[in-house]
Amino acid sequence: VVAEDLEVCSSVVNTQAPEHEKHGGVIPELASREHLLRIIGVVEQALIEADTKPADLRAVAVTRGPGLLGCLAVGISTAKSLGLAWDKPVVPVNHLEGHLFSAELERADVRYPAVILLVSGGHCLLIDARERGRYELLGQTRDDSPGEAFDKVARELGLGYPGGPIIDRLAANGKDAYRFPRPLASEGLDFSFSGLKTAVRRRLEAGSYEVDDLAASFAAACYDVLITKLNRAIAEREPESVIVVGGVAASPILRERLRHELTIPPEALILPALKYATDNAAMIGAAAWWQIANEPPAGGNFGPSPRLALRAAPG
Amino acid sequence: MTALIDLPARVLSRGPDATMALAEELVSVLRPGDVLVLSGGIGAGKTVFAKGVARALGIGADAVTSPTFPLHNIYEGTLTLNHFDFYRLRSEQEARDLGVDELADGQALTLIEWGDRFPAVVRPPYLHVDLELGETDDERWVSVRRV
Numbered sequence: 001v002v003a004e005d006l007e008v009c010s011s012v013v014n015t016q017a018p019e020h021e022k023h024g025g026v027i028p029e030l031a032s033r034e035h036l037l038r039i040i041g042v043v044e045q046a047l048i049e050a051d052t053k054p055a056d057l058r059a060v061a062v063t064r065g066p067g068l069l070g071c072l073a074v075g076i077s078t079a080k081s082l083g084l085a086w087d088k089p090v091v092p093v094n095h096l097e098g099h100l101f102s103a104e105l106e107r108a109d110v111r112y113p114a115v116i117l118l119v120s121g122g123h124c125l126l127i128d129a130r131e132r133g134r135y136e137l138l139g140q141t142r143d144d145s146p147g148e149a150f151d152k153v154a155r156e157l158g159l160g161y162p163g164g165p166i167i168d169r170l171a172a173n174g175k176d177a178y179r180f181p182r183p184l185a186s187e188g189l190d191f192s193f194s195g196l197k198t199a200v201r202r203r204l205e206a207g208s209y210e211v212d213d214l215a216a217s218f219a220a221a222c223y224d225v226l227i228t229k230l231n232r233a234i235a236e237r238e239p240e241s242v243i244v245v246g247g248v249a250a251s252p253i254l255r256e257r258l259r260h261e262l263t264i265p266p267e268a269l270i271l272p273a274l275k276y277a278t279d280n281a282a283m284i285g286a287a288a289w290w291q292i293a294n295e296p297p298a299g300g301n302f303g304p305s306p307r308l309a310l311r312a313a314p315g
Numbered sequence: 316m317t318a319l320i321d322l323p324a325r326v327l328s329r330g331p332d333a334t335m336a337l338a339e340e341l342v343s344v345l346r347p348g349d350v351l352v353l354s355g356g357i358g359a360g361k362t363v364f365a366k367g368v369a370r371a372l373g374i375g376a377d378a379v380t381s382p383t384f385p386l387h388n389i390y391e392g393t394l395t396l397n398h399f400d401f402y403r404l405r406s407e408q409e410a411r412d413l414g415v416d417e418l419a420d421g422q423a424l425t426l427i428e429w430g431d432r433f434p435a436v437v438r439p440p441y442l443h444v445d446l447e448l449g450e451t452d453d454e455r456w457v458s459v460r461r462v
Contacts, residue, residue, distance in 0.1 A: 066385070068385075068386065121384050122384035122385060141380060142377055142380065143362050143363075143380055143381055144362075144380070144381045144383070145381075145384065147384075148381060148383050148384055152357045152383075152402075153357075156357060190377075194358055194360075194362060194363070194381070195358070195452075197357050197358035198357075198358030198359075198448070198452070199358075199452070200358070201356065201357050201358045201448070202448065202452070205448075306385070307385075307388070307389065
């Protein structure tokens with residue numbers, strides 16, 4: 001439950017992580033079954049924690065995509081049913097746009113134009129938001145997302161899931177001893193992480209490595225690339241703010257480096273609160289408020305859109 | 316039905332561009348409905364190979380990214396390209412639930428990265444493309460066999 005000024009009245013995250021830890025990742029059919037079992041309880045808990053009645057709500061917001069079809073379908077059919085029962089409009093939200101709004105939750109001082117980096121397990125997008133809610137894609141990954149690369153390296157090392165926090169923890173005790181490549185660092189605003197993955201694999205197969213140094217070297221290469229691209233985008237676009245969101249933005253090492261290495265004044269860097277960096281419902285509510293104010297109502301005739309892209313800026 | 320072609324057992328690719336060119340060459344002898352299983356461990360070049368397949372179908376290679384997180388990407392070219400990934404799956408049942416068989420129809424080519432993790436799920440005939448790291452950073456050994 002999110003208020004119009006983006007104060008978060010409640011944000012219930014029913015994480016499926018304990019179940020998934022056994023499996024090393026989110027499993028689609030398992031996930032959509034779990035969704036179905038838990039979603040009503042989550043909605044009830046969100047209302048209770050916010051001390052809100054359905055009648056007090058302005059709208060019901062739901063993720064339309066991108067994502068796994070089964071999970072999206074569970075969310076959308078639940079939202080439409082609640083909308084009908086409560087006589088509230090249903091607002092379909094792009095998951096990516098939710099992430100882009102996550103840094104605005106509980107803070108009103110985000111200034112535009114902004115350069116936004118969205119880095120997570122499934123995504124790596126660099127965006128110019130000339131104004132709130134209007135996006136131009138500057139660059140994206142040509143192969144893997146950083147979150148995926150972290151997970152794969154962690155699994156190669158026989159560590160757990162998700163890989164990001166584990167690699168970060170090890171990296172804190174290691175040094176950048178192996179100087180892995182910084183893919184595409186010297187050109188443009190697109191990203192590539194698969195060559196880095198290969199370099200780590202070659203080091204592993206060579207057999208001589210310190211696991212802490214390997215983690216530190218891999219993390220340093222990833223974060224160097226992210227910071228280099230951000231600084232290039234800052235030079236080209238001269239934004240008022242730089243916003244870094246998505247699961248990878250929860251990394252303490254990355255957050256610390258962003259504070260020191262970006263070529264912007266410190267107050268121009270906007271990082272979401274840790275609890276809103278990873279997937280959450282509050283960010284969907286935030287994006288929904290923007291849509292309610294700026295877009296015609298969606299009506300009830302929409303379905304899941306697993307490959308949904310960002311809306312481009314007009315013109 | 317997989318095209319009947321004579322494939323050299325194992326070819327050395329000098330780099331990503333050559334791997335994509337090999338993939339394009341392979342597509343030229345494939346038929347709608349064919350299925351390719353891609354294997355080779357992390358960073359072997361499975362997604363690079365997939366980009367070559369996409370290019371042969373008139374799909375921009377840059378648009379094709381790793382399907383590990385989404386599990387199934389769909390691209391529209393001269394044929395539909397179904398791009399699956401079994402990396403995160405932990406059981407044959409989960410792999411079946413992705414619906415590879417239903418989607419591998421006469422209007423599509425189907426690629427399955429890490430498909431060798433659950434080979435029983437992929438109904439023959441299909442082509443198994445294996446990528447191994449070569450001597451230098453860019454080199455890969457590419458082998459194709461009919462299953």
